[in-house]
Amino acid sequence: MTESDGALRSWIGARVERVDGLTPALFSLVLYRPGQKACLLLAVGPQLRGVGLSQERPKGEAASA
Numbered sequence: 001m002t003e004s005d006g007a008l009r010s011w012i013g014a015r016v017e018r019v020d021g022l023t024p025a026l027f028s029l030v031l032y033r034p035g036q037k038a039c040l041l042l043a044v045g046p047q048l049r050g051v052g053l054s055q056e057r058p059k060g061e062a063a064s065a
Helices: 003-009
Strands: 015-023 026-033 036-044 049-054
Touching (some): 003 049
Antiparallel strands (some): 015 026
C-alpha cells in the first residue's frame, strides 16, 4: 500500500457532500466527515484515467455544479 492509497482509504465511509462535473472527463466529489473535508478527483477520459485526493475543491464551470 502506498501513502496515497492510505490517504484514500482513510476516507472510506465519508459522506459525499457535493458532486461536480468539472469537464466531461473530470469529476469532483467533495467528501465530508466530522471536522474534515476533502475532494476526490476522478479522471475518466479516454486518454487520461485516474483518481486523486485534494484538500481544496477545484473550480469548474458554474453550470456544472
